[in-house]
Amino acid sequence: MKASGRFTLDDRLPADYFTTTLRSDVLAGLGAQPRTLPPKWFYDKRGSDLFEQITLLPEYYPTRAEQEILVERAPEIAALTRAVTLVELGSGSSRKTRLLLDALSAEGTLRRYAPLDVSATALAEAGRAVGRDYPGLHVSATVADFETDLVLPPEAGPRLVAFLGSTIGNFDSGQRASFYRTLAGAMSQDDVLLLGADLVKDSETLVRAYDDAAGVTAEFNKNVLHVLNRELCADFEPAAFDHVALWNEHEERVEMHLRSRIAQTARIPALGLSVEFVGGDSVRTELSCKFRRDSLTAELHAAGFMVHHWWTDSSNRFALLLTGRRGHEL
Known part of the structure; x- marks a missing residue:
């Protein structure tokens, strides 16, 4: 440590x-x-x-589409979750996460940011930058491989677990099912998952x-x-x-x-x-x-999650899902 x-x-x-x-x-x-x-x-x-x-190329729409949704919906996400801790899986540079940090800070609930990634260098750079730009926010970074060692940091709740960028699409159906089950077991009843998913299109x-x-x-x-x-x-x-x-x-x-x-x-x-x-x-x-609403919702439901909100960008290219363990109400 x-x-x-x-x-x-x-x-x-x-x-x-x-x-x-x-x-x-x-x-x-x-x-x-x-x-x-x-x-x-x-x-x-x-x-x-x-x-x-x-991510800056004209052909690569997912980053822009996800950011469009976050710009519009981050205040609503903050109000719905009232998260004390924002946990981010595979955080990388944490660039898009700042929209959530801003919204949760404005809501007045956020106390801690807990990014998780395999790169200690990326975590140190991004974590210190976030700590510098958000005075009063504690940053608890964890170097771990969430594919094999998914243990959520034991921070105060409710926690908002963000898994952005459609990284979930890098897993095949069996890997996704295993990941969902592990994540459901790691989340408390008060925690909420914000999941990015790229959608089927031409x-x-x-x-x-x-x-x-x-x-x-x-x-x-x-x-x-x-x-x-x-x-x-x-x-x-x-x-x-x-x-x-x-x-x-x-x-x-x-x-x-x-x-x-x-x-x-x-x-x-x-x-x-x-x-x-x-x-x-x-x-x-x-x-x-790439995902369709019905099948992705069914995948999550089979692992013990209930999808509360499904938002897309204006061109219906990308989706953000707000989901919690079954029985959790927003």
Whole structure:
């Protein structure tokens, strides 16, 4: 635990977390058929910077759509929840969160902001900035992987748990069900979940959002190979792979792949692994599920949640859901 004034940082990750988890993920993913790599390995410093660029691209509507909803609805969310603590899962830079911080501060209830992320550096930078800009607000940051260790900070309630940006779409249906159950078990009866979800729409708009004309998303996708080269002494040649984004209509999700242009062998000495590719072979690096109101509400209900409010942007591209454990009233 590190503490400085109104800012604390609790690191729950084992000292060897990144090395052990990366090795395990690469061995499991590249040894499977079809081959996959988890999207969390995009996000080293370079990958995080590239994603920030993506959020500003004309094709990438989710960030703007979610922000539009927050601008309009944050005061209502604050009045409905009267949260004493704002918990944010996967907080990153905490940029959009400031709309909630402003609204909850204006409501007069907020006392603590509790971001949770795997990046201690991002948490320290964002947490200290929030503490500086919101005098009197305590910031309790937690370094943890909420996919495997979802323990909500034991702060005063009621707590508003924000899971923004449609990160929920990176989980397949089984992973979502497990996540919902774990989260329901961690939340008290007074807590409320604010969930961001990208909605099903025409395939052209969806694919463009993940395959921009400037090629930023392609560089972001290939960044996972740079991470493997650096961390595992691999010899992937990013230029020998094409970025591919496609709409899987049956699963209603966008998939990002890295497709080998040629027959090649990638060696990963740290794992004693060689991966053979023929031209056209691919590795799936991300799935981004898109949602419909009825099915998403049913998913949450099956895990013990009740959706109280469903808000969308003016173009019905993105939704924010305010939901609590069944039996909770707003």
